[in-house]
Amino acid sequence: MQASSRILRAAVKRTRPLGARQNHSRPQDPSSSTSTTHFGFRTVPEESKESLVRGVFDSVASSYDVMNDAMSLGVHRLWKDNFISLLRPGSKGPIRVIDVAGGTGDIALRVLDFAREKYADRETSVDVVDINGEMLKEGHRRFKKTMYHDTPQVAFQEANAQAMPEDRFPSNTYDLYTIAFGIRNVTSIKDALKEAHRVLKPGGTFACLEFNKVTNPVLGQIYDQYSFSVIPLLGTILAGDRESYQYLVESIRRFPSQPEFARLISEAGFATGGNFEGDGGAWRDLWGGIACIHMGVKV
Numbered sequence: 001m002q003a004s005s006r007i008l009r010a011a012v013k014r015t016r017p018l019g020a021r022q023n024h025s026r027p028q029d030p031s032s033s034t035s036t037t038h039f040g041f042r043t044v045p046e047e048s049k050e051s052l053v054r055g056v057f058d059s060v061a062s063s064y065d066v067m068n069d070a071m072s073l074g075v076h077r078l079w080k081d082n083f084i085s086l087l088r089p090g091s092k093g094p095i096r097v098i099d100v101a102g103g104t105g106d107i108a109l110r111v112l113d114f115a116r117e118k119y120a121d122r123e124t125s126v127d128v129v130d131i132n133g134e135m136l137k138e139g140h141r142r143f144k145k146t147m148y149h150d151t152p153q154v155a156f157q158e159a160n161a162q163a164m165p166e167d168r169f170p171s172n173t174y175d176l177y178t179i180a181f182g183i184r185n186v187t188s189i190k191d192a193l194k195e196a197h198r199v200l201k202p203g204g205t206f207a208c209l210e211f212n213k214v215t216n217p218v219l220g221q222i223y224d225q226y227s228f229s230v231i232p233l234l235g236t237i238l239a240g241d242r243e244s245y246q247y248l249v250e251s252i253r254r255f256p257s258q259p260e261f262a263r264l265i266s267e268a269g270f271a272t273g274g275n276f277e278g279d280g281g282a283w284r285d286l287w288g289g290i291a292c293i294h295m296g297v298k299v
């Protein structure tokens with residue numbers, strides 16, 4: 001798809017006020033609906049998770065980038081760089097990318113920079129999709145300072161990963177679907193994977209970067225200590241918001257293990273297993289599983 005043929009949508013595109021509650025236009029996967037779900041370590045009615053998650057990201061949006069650096073001591077940048085170099089956007093010519101739960105546009109910026117710097121590609125484009133208008137606003141503000149602003153290479157769209165409206169996100173459209181540190185926040189992972197499968201072209205790649213399970217017990221203990229004491233404290237000091245950062249830590253612990261998540265990806269219709277050496281074939285652990293990259297190809 002030539003970027004020149006795309007509608008220029010560099011500004012935040014929305015069909016209702018930013019931050020307004022999402023209206024699901026399509027039914028949820030009945031197999032995934034239960035009456036309760038988890039919100040961090042709390043059990044909550046399924047229908048309230050979305051607004052609780054929205055509240056967290058409304059609250060952290062303005063401090064998100066600073067906090068990300070502080071909490072991970074900058075390591076999230078290395079993981080994201082690693083993620084993008086594995087995907088090599090632009091290596092086979094310009095592609096259409098959808099970055100879901102894209103927040104402030106960290107992944108989108110890396111995709112565009114990688115394609116341009118390595119392959120002189122100025123046609124690869126990214127649709128940054130997020131349920132939270134405040135996060136998108138931060139992203140849009142950030143992109144204003146880049147060469148991609150006001151070009152067909154980037155668009156910001158407010159939508160729910162679990163039910164992206166078909167008129168704005170037609171089936172079989174994208175070559176690459178990315179989701180970084182986002183899928184653990186959705187109410188139904190199955191529904192989000194189903195949507196990823198729908199919007200990707202046949203042969204398109206699903207790629208997820210997410211916090212995962214640390215397998216080494218010593219590293220696990222150190223990591224637990226750090227995340228349950230230091231991160232909420234940093235949230236209090238730097239953002240005046242302990243609860244949101246406590247949620248972020250707890251939500252990581254509730255996310256499925258690497259093999260469980262790989263199984264969900266495969267059940268959604270993706271071929272997994274051929275992408276990586278080791279680690280069971282479908283994923284690659286980073287820093288002993290603190291973070292992990294899962295991939296699948298739409299068949």
Ligand SMILES: C[S@@+](CC[C@H](N)C(=O)[O-])C[C@H]1O[C@@H](n2cnc3c(N)ncnc32)[C@H](O)[C@@H]1O
Nearest residue numbers: 057101102103130131132135160161180182185
């Ligand atoms: C931890 S941030 C990650 C942002 C960005 N991908 C990054 O790596 O820096 C998680 C993002 O997921 C978004 N999110 C949560 N639930 C979502 C949903 N159901 N659909 C789309 N985005 C969602 C939040 O609004 C937030 O921007």
